Amino acid sequence: MPELPEVETIRAALDPLLRGRLVTAARAHPSAKFSAAPGAIGHRVEGVRRRGKYLLVDLEPAAGTDAGAGRRELVVHLGMTGQLGPDLARDDPHTRAWWELDDGGHLTYRDVRRFGRIAVVPHGDHRSLPTLAALGPEPFGPDFTPEGLWRALARSRARVKTQLLGQRVVAGVGNIYADEALWRAGIHPGARRVGPSRAERLHAAVRHVLAAGLANGGTTLRDYRTVTGEPGRHQDALACYGRAGRPCPRCGALLRRAVVDGRGTTWCPTCQRT
């Protein structure tokens, strides 16, 4: 399940491959989730950015083409099982879209469970993507501060894990890194009140676990692969997620698992407090 470290790893690899390339052709699965992909035809790639878990490919109309006026953005969300790469087979039954490039290469989007999404929008216009439009601060940016996190969490009585997954208090955290950050901060995922000192610990924990995931090239539990097809390495460094029934690395108590607001959740019953 690609979260910020996985998406950023993909972005960093895609940017040099796509920058400056002209999209000459495209094909997409008829589902409304993917059918917008050909909207990139006739545009040249200015660069590949990331916002939260979204990949944003900046497009400018190429001279001499009949592409619509104005810059566009190709927005790609990988969902649960999305993969992007130059070497994925276009005739794979799970390929949902592909784009042909003017250097003879192509970019293929494969998504087994079809939880991902592709959109082509006027540049900067995210009204059709409400989660992207309302995204909270980037975790490594200056807008993500301990006090800002505390204030954002205090505005809602929803469980702290649910708030982390909602992308509004901070962008890019998914189920794995939410469990890891809450474990590191010593906060129970079901907590509904987080004071300033705990918010400060959570702020540091979010940055720590995302940076560690990024340094390890992401977490591969099943589907995630880098652009070159390699698995990530962070799965071996997880302290909490997916380790229910095994000892807490901090206190030795057995980690527990339950469903919190519909998401599988692992936590330590001893050192994570509500």
Place this chain on the structure above:
DNA sequence: GGCTGGCCCTGTACGC
């Protein structure tokens, strides 16, 4: 307007 829960989707694991 905020919170909660259901739905989408398909491969895998497991029980019978």
Place this chain on the structure above:
DNA sequence: TGCGTACAGGGCCAGC
């Protein structure tokens, strides 16, 4: 061996 069922979860949306 084959079938049925449960499960995984990000984003969206309906209902409360």
